[in-house]
Amino acid sequence: MNRNPELEPSPDVQADAPRGRRWEAIATALRDDIVSGRIAPGERLPNEATLAARFEVNRHTLRQAVQALVREGHLRVVHGSGTYVRELVLDYALQRRTRMSENVAQAGERAKRELLSHERAKAGEWAGPLKVPAGSEVEILHTRASIRGRPVGICTAAYPCPRLSGMAEAFKAGGVITQALKDLGVADYVRVRSTISTRLPTPAEADALARPVTQPVLVVQYVNADLDGKPVEAATTLFAADAVQLTVESDGEVS
Amino acid sequence: MNRNPELEPSPDVQADAPRGRRWEAIATALRDDIVSGRIAPGERLPNEATLAARFEVNRHTLRQAVQALVREGHLRVVHGSGTYVRELVLDYALQRRTRMSENVAQAGERAKRELLSHERAKAGEWAGPLKVPAGSEVEILHTRASIRGRPVGICTAAYPCPRLSGMAEAFKAGGVITQALKDLGVADYVRVRSTISTRLPTPAEADALARPVTQPVLVVQYVNADLDGKPVEAATTLFAADAVQLTVESDGEVS
Incomplete structure (x- = not known):
């Protein structure tokens, strides 16, 4: 010594x-x-x-x-x-089949998504994007995604009930939304729409992301639907600006 | 009185x-x-x-x-x-055919895009996205888009020379990039890729956007290519967070 x-x-x-x-x-x-x-x-x-x-x-x-x-x-x-x-920049692809688990895995990083809390509530603001009556119920999951132990995003997602009652329990089993949806009968789903904006986080959001309130977040609001076009998930994800950038590639052939 | x-x-x-x-x-x-x-x-x-x-x-x-x-x-x-x-929220669609002029027109707003400055330079950092030699030249245009007189975005765009020499002059004629490209022989073009991130603006950027340095900007880096797949434009646009949100719709059929 x-x-x-x-x-x-x-x-x-x-x-x-x-x-x-x-x-x-x-x-x-x-x-x-x-x-x-x-x-x-x-x-x-x-x-x-x-x-x-x-x-x-x-x-x-x-x-x-x-x-x-x-x-x-x-x-x-x-x-x-x-x-x-190491810089923590995850290229998060917004595409027809957008999967957080795949986006993170493609970055070759050790990642996990944890359930922070969940609740059952009236659809309210989620009724529009989910195309369900405002008085119907949704299950809401608050999750946090981390890479190498460092938070990169927090997500609030709503699932229509009774069809997807039990999402929290199903998610807890494996920590992957796609698998939880599959377990509840949604074999496949596609991203209908993503809307991207930015703002500064609230103190609670900054705290959950372990970032200062002066660092902006990317706000992605999105809807996923099953292959019949029925919405199965409406969500808002906040990504830490120093950790994630979004990419949009043209799928279409150049013709 | x-x-x-x-x-x-x-x-x-x-x-x-x-x-x-x-x-x-x-x-x-x-x-x-x-x-x-x-x-x-x-x-x-x-x-x-x-x-x-x-x-x-x-x-x-x-x-x-x-x-x-x-x-x-x-x-x-x-x-x-x-x-x-009035809130100034422009839905800016990122898609295969992304046109600022169309995005703004669809919002039904009185908009204009002005040339702030332009220069001729070595390709340098633009060489990669434009797929040209680093020692070749590009024409760089600095423009600002405004709606109802209020700035909503500033853009730095590079065009490969000699193919697109004269972009600044062509743009000045009509104030529309798509038309300027057409005048220089690019009949049509498609968005190859967009990358979206966020950060706080520099004092100069905040000044050009007439926003405080504490309001984050959406940063969209993109490449447009002609129908042979040759890049014709590489650019970085900063959008004011209170004025613009980006949207990504799935083009694909639900099948």
Whole structure:
């Protein structure tokens, strides 16, 4: 150990952690800094000497932690320049068959979508896009998508009842909307329409996205319908501007 | 005249304007407030009595000015509620044949697109999207689109030279990109790809859009190609978030 008696012990790392686990504790501390946004995407890490001093370890131990985060995709090494927090830019394709799970998988990233909360409510504002009576009921799911532990989007989606009662339970089983719809009898669906706008997030939205309220969000409102044209999902997704860009490719042949 | 000696003469309106033109001067002052954003879209005008006092005119004269702005589309009257500055939300369709001129015309709005500046430059960053050598030349046009006098978007577009040399001159003639391309031999073109992101504008961008730097912009980067698939235009458009939303409809049949 290359302890420097001038520095206070770092609160991030247990000084009495077993020697073999020190690098894991450092990796955890750095990972927390990245996932929480305290170190921003694209930012360069302090140099090895500075970090080794901060964590009170030698460079070899520090390097083990950094290498673990490179393997996990949180950091990338630019030779001759330094170690950077990886930019998180997901190309999200808006097309006839738009699937969040596929968009994320195509980016080759470790992603998950979690259920934050759900409720049953009168259709209200969702009645129009879902083409159901305003007094009928919908099941509403609030979900959050994360890549490498960092939130990239939050989604509020409404499903018509009684046809799709039980979406929350079905979603919990696998964490994929497409599979949940399939389990409830919707074999396939297509994107009818997407509307894209932007605004600053509310404090609650910024909090859920782990972003500052000064960073704008992309707002995508959309409707998905089954192959008979009946809407099965109406939703609003907020994407973090530093993590996601939307793409629209022309499907049509050039003729 | 219902002059109120307690109030200072309004600096907005020439007190010595001919009586018959007072309402026009008031309309001009209110229009300036709206176009500059000093009265925001969706905001309610102060009531008639307040405005009449501000401009030192009777209600009849004030009403003439308001009616003119209603006819021009700047204001709308909600019966039993008040007079509001019209929201400026343009649905901008991203599709295979995307035309700013058509998108704006479909909104039924008085729009114009003006050339701010233009230059000839090495292709550089445009070489990739235009599929031309980096050392070849492009003509770059900086334009601004406005509806009812209020900016809604600014665009930087690059055209490959020598094929499309003269775009600036051709655009000046009619103010429509599609026509300028036609004049230079591009009979038709299609949108290859659009990428949509969001960020806060730079001070210069915010200034050109007449918006605060705290209001995010929608950033659309796109490529248009002729019917042989050769790129004819690569561009970046910034849309004001309060004025434009993008729509993506599925062209495909539900099958």
